[in-house]
Every structure is written in structure tokens, then in C-alpha cells.
Amino acid sequence: MENIFxxxxxxxxxxxxxxxxxxxxxxxxxxxxxxxxxxIARSHNLTELLHDVTAHxxxxxxxxxxxxxxxxxxxxxxxxxxxxxxxMCAGALYWSQIAKVVFxxxxxQRGYRAMGTQLHPKTEVHHGVMATECSNLMTxxxxxxxxx
Amino acid sequence: MENIFxxxxxxxxxxxxxxxxxxxxxxxxxxxxxxxxxxIARSHNLTELLHDVTAHxxxxxxxxxxxxxxxxxxxxxxxxxxxxxxxMCAGALYWSQIAKVVFxxxxxQRGYRAMGTQLHPKTEVHHGVMATECSNLMTxxxxxxxxx
Numbered sequence: 001m002e003n004i005f006x007x008x009x010x011x012x013x014x015x016x017x018x019x020x021x022x023x024x025x026x027x028x029x030x031x032x033x034x035x036x037x038x039x040i041a042r043s044h045n046l047t048e049l050l051h052d053v054t055a056h057x058x059x060x061x062x063x064x065x066x067x068x069x070x071x072x073x074x075x076x077x078x079x080x081x082x083x084x085x086x087x088m089c090a091g092a093l094y095w096s097q098i099a100k101v102v103f104x105x106x107x108x109q110r111g112y113r114a115m116g117t118q119l120h121p122k123t124e125v126h127h128g129v130m131a132t133e134c135s136n137l138m139t140x141x142x143x144x145x146x147x148x
Numbered sequence: 149m150e151n152i153f154x155x156x157x158x159x160x161x162x163x164x165x166x167x168x169x170x171x172x173x174x175x176x177x178x179x180x181x182x183x184x185x186x187x188i189a190r191s192h193n194l195t196e197l198l199h200d201v202t203a204h205x206x207x208x209x210x211x212x213x214x215x216x217x218x219x220x221x222x223x224x225x226x227x228x229x230x231x232x233x234x235x236m237c238a239g240a241l242y243w244s245q246i247a248k249v250v251f252x253x254x255x256x257q258r259g260y261r262a263m264g265t266q267l268h269p270k271t272e273v274h275h276g277v278m279a280t281e282c283s284n285l286m287t288x289x290x291x292x293x294x295x296x
Contacts, residue, residue, distance in 0.1 A: 051220045052211050053243035054202070063200050072199045087265050088243065091236025095201035116264035117235050 005037040007080070007102050011130045014080040014104070017044040017057060018137055024049060028137045031057035031081040033065035033074065040077070041065035057081060058089035062096055074098040075122075082134040084111035084127065094120045102126045104134030153185040155228070155250050159278045162228040162252070165192040165205060166285055172197060176285045179205035179229040181213035181222065188225070189213035205229060206237035210244055222246040223270075230282040232259035232275065242268045250274045252282030 010032055017030025021044040033041040041064035046055040058081055066072050078100040085093060085103065090112030093101060097120050106127065108114055119125065158180055165178025169192040181189040189212035194203040206229055214220050226248040233241060233251065238260030241249060245268050254275060256262055267273065 047220060047243075051214050051218060053214070053220050054207055054211055054240050059202055063202055066199050066201070070199060072195060072201050086239055086243075088236050088239025091234055091239050091263075091265065092202050094235060095195075115239075115266055117239065118263055 007126065007129045010034050010039070010078070010080040011082070011102065011104055011134075013039060013042065014057075014082050015130060015133055015137070017042055018082045018134070021045040021057070022137060022141055028141050029057045029081065029083045031061045031079060033061045034078045034080065035065075035069075035076050040068045054088070056086065056089050058085055059092055062092050062098075066096070072096070078102060080129075082130075083107055083138065084113065086110050087112055087115045087117040090117040090119055093123065094118060096120075098123055100124045100126070102129055104128070104130050105138060106131070155274065155277045158182050158187070158226070158228040159230070159250065159252055159282075161187060161190065162205075162230050163278060163281055163285070165190055166230045166282065169193040169205070170285060170289055176289050177205045177229065177231045179209045179227060181209045181225050181227050183213075183217075183225045188216045202236065204234065204237050206233055207240055210240050210246075214244070220244070226250060228277075230278075231255055231286065232261065234258050235260055235263045235265040238265040238267055241271065242266060244268075246271055248272045248274070250277055252277055252279050253286060254279070 013032045014030045018028040022028035026045045030044040041061045043057045043060035074096040080102045082104045084107040161180045162178045166176040170176035174193045178192040189209045191208035222244040228250045230252045232255040
């Protein structure tokens, strides 16, 4: 039997979350946390609505997943996020010791790799999953914002 | 008239917060956010109690200060924190564009400087304020934890 629970399957869920940010006028970034092929946390960027720079999709997902699991470590989990995490989110992922991070679009300006932030040595990273869809949503958002 | 609102004055407030972490069995780190010589946010590390790696003193203070000010930027504020911020907290401070960060003890292992994380170019940094007191509290905590 074919496994439907691919990286694309879960990135689509993250992208649905990103679309919810878009609809609210927030920079469209979405994330889900998965364990054993089950989504245990989902969230999207809410920095403008909450007036809170810490309200990135990943941060909310880390808190929610730990709450679900009843412990602060996410060692058996994978985070799917539509955009490459920033320094703050990568720093939080570092502390969580998450098993795997999968991101869609890269962020050459503010992404954790360009900024020099370190993930936990145990964390595996994949990227480029549905990168075009993730990136297009961002591009459309900023185009609309500029009124083009 | 002598100005009582020195860096030491506010670091003492942060240290009182750190002592509250200590009493709860948490790694003792405390922080306050100050604007115009007024404390508008105070918090202490609650990662164990909340099972949440994001519950560092600084993160809670950033959220609380932004909530108080009604906007996400902390451009007129100073954060006093007893320990050098980690990658995550430095990343959050970066987004907040906070005017000044004052920390007590340095963290050569997990501090943002050793990890290579960047604060905002507009952010001024002072350190070493009450470093001995801040550091002693940490040392006592880890000694007690080891049962020495």
C-alpha cells in the first residue's frame, strides 16, 4: 500500500495554515508538528494581530506540541514550515531537540542559515518541499501589500 | 539630585525575578523591561513548570512589554536580564528592535555571542552589571541540583 504521509502531504497542511495568515493580512507562514504521521500542532504567523514578534508559526507550534506531549522535548517530532525559520525559531527548535525540520521556501535575508544560527546537532533538515507554492504565497502577499 | 535609576537598580529587579525561578526549581534567570525608568514587564524562566522551551524570561518579557505598549516594537525600551540571552531570545530581541540590552553573567556555552546570533544593528549592549551576583545564583542552583 502506498504511503500517503509524505513530506508533501504535511507541507500542504502547513501551507493551509500559511493561507490563514494571508487572509488575516499577516506575512503568510504556516507550520505543523507531526509525530508518528499524526499532526499534533498547527499554527500560523500572528505577529501583527497579537502585536508580538514572538508569535511566529513555529514558536506557537513548539509550545502547542510540547503541551500535547506533556514534556518540553520534541525528540520524536518533525516540524513542517512553509518558510525557512528565523534565528528566534531556530533557537527554539535547538532547545526542543526536535528530530527533523522540513521547510519549503528559503529565506536568504533573515533565514537562520544566512544569520548563522545553529540547530541542534541531532536535528535533521530537509528543504525545498513545495518551495514554489510556499514562495508564491509570500510573493503574492508582498505584491498586494505594495498595491501592484 | 542623584539618579537612583541606574543599571544596577534595574538589574536588582531582574535578579529578584531570577530568585523566583530558583525557588521553583527552574534555572534561575530573570528579566525586566524598562521604558523611561519604569518597569513595564518582569518575568523569570518557567521552562520546566510550563514544559515549554520557549518560556525563557526574556521571551515572556518581550511579549508582556509589547502587550503593555500596544505595539510589537520595543524601540524605546531596555531589557535587563541576569544571564546572556540564548539564540532564541537574541532572535526575538532582533525582531523587537529593542534599544538596549543589559545582561549580568555571560554564557560562554549557549550565549548568543558564542552561537553567532545577531542582535538588531540599532540595539546597544552592556554586560557585566552585577555579574557576580547573577553568576553566583546560577552556580548555587547547579551545585544544589548535583547535591553538592
